[in-house]
Amino acid sequence: xxxxxxxxxxSNQKIEISTSGWPTGAIDISGVANSLEIxxxxxxxxxxxxxxxxxxxxxxxxxxxLKIKAxxxxxxxxxxxxxxxxxxxxxxPSTPVQLRFSPKGGTTGNFRFTTGTGYIxxxxxxxxxxxxxxxxxxxxxxxxxxxxxxxx
Amino acid sequence: xxxxxxxTLKQSTHSADLPVRVLSLIHKGDATAKGSTFGATSAMTVRxxxxxxxxxKAVGQGEGLAEYEPDLADYMVGYVDxxxxxxxxxxxxxxxxxxxxxxxxxxxxxxxxxxxxxDAVLTVxxxx
Numbered sequence: 359x360x361x362x363x364x365x366x367x368x369s370n371q372k373i374e375i376s377t378s379g380w381p382t383g384a385i386d387i388s389g390v391a392n393s394l395e396i397x398x399x400x401x402x403x404x405x406x407x408x409x410x411x412x413x414x415x416x417x418x419x420x421x422x423x424l425k426i427k428a429x430x431x432x433x434x435x436x437x438x439x440x441x442x443x444x445x446x447x448x449x450x451p452s453t454p455v456q457l458r459f460s461p462k463g464g465t466t467g468n469f470r471f472t473t474g475t476g477y478i479x480x481x482x483x484x485x486x487x488x489x490x491x492x493x494x495x496x497x498x499x500x501x502x503x504x505x506x507x508x509x510x
Numbered sequence: 511x512x513x514x515x516x517x518t519l520k521q522s523t524h525s526a527d528l529p530v531r532v533l534s535l536i537h538k539g540d541a542t543a544k545g546s547t548f549g550a551t552s553a554m555t556v557r558x559x560x561x562x563x564x565x566x567k568a569v570g571q572g573e574g575l576a577e578y579e580p581d582l583a584d585y586m587v588g589y590v591d592x593x594x595x596x597x598x599x600x601x602x603x604x605x606x607x608x609x610x611x612x613x614x615x616x617x618x619x620x621x622x623x624x625x626x627x628x629d630a631v632l633t634v635x636x637x638x
Contacts, residue, residue, distance in 0.1 A: 368548065369545060369548065369549075369552070370548065370549060370550065371548040371549075372548065372549070373548060388547065388548040388549040389547050389548075389549055389551070389553070390547060390553075391547060391548050392546050392547055392548075431546060431547060431553055489604075489606055490597075490598065490604025490605075490606055490635055491555075491604075491606055491635050492546075492555055492635070492637075493546055493553065493555065493637050
């Protein structure tokens with residue numbers, strides 16, 4: 359196979375959140391998001407043994423929920439939407455949120471990954487040290503049931 | 511303390527000019543920058559390393575280091591005191607680290623003239 363010419367970095371990734379569906383409620387958070395880390399989503403496996411053989415029969419089961427941890431620059435500018443994100447966590451019950459991200463930048467023809475409706479499950483409060491080495495940041499974790507890939 | 515503007519830098523520094531401080535990127539300075547957000551107009555962290563070289567007296571003048579050592583120590587103490595109240599500039603620039611080395615320094619590099627002084631190396635973080 360010839361070596362790929364389509365690899366790229368995530369620097370141009372576009373990330374949006376919404377508390378009121380797509381596309382009207384889309385809030386672009388690419389300009390404050392520093393990193394995105396996705397975990398979970400494991401497929402469970404149903405397994406059974408039968409007499410006379412040493413290996414099991416496997417069948418795919420359900421998929422687990424996914425955790426999306428986003429590290430963000432803490433900013434109090436209205437346009438940076440910290441208050442919206444914090445309010446979604448602080449509401450009782452928590453405000454439903456959706457997330458979508460496009461690794462290549464969100465232009466026509468790019469893939470886009472959209473989550474099902476989930477919730478922010480970790481606090482969004484800024485933390486750090488006094489050394490002044492880096493930006494003030496906060497982290498939020500979204501718990502979502504699924505991620506669906508589409509083409510813009 | 512007098513500072514030298516780049517436009518007034520001399521090939522050698524005369525006794526009448528001393529003491530003087532030289533802050534120049536050419537004198538071992540550097541900068542590193544890294545992006546911190548996604549997208550084309552990324553927020554960035556820039557780390558500057560700046561050498562602030564004090565030239566106190568020319569080697570050969572007076573009684574030497576024994577005479578000037580208290581002056582250099584006072585300078586370093588004053589430097590730290592100044593940093594205590596000026597380490598943070600607004601919300602976006604912080605002096606992260608300062609190291610100071612008293613000793614004998616050649617200025618300019620390769621010029622052959624040596625001076626008692628203090629080389630203060632400041633690491634400054636700026637978010638832009």
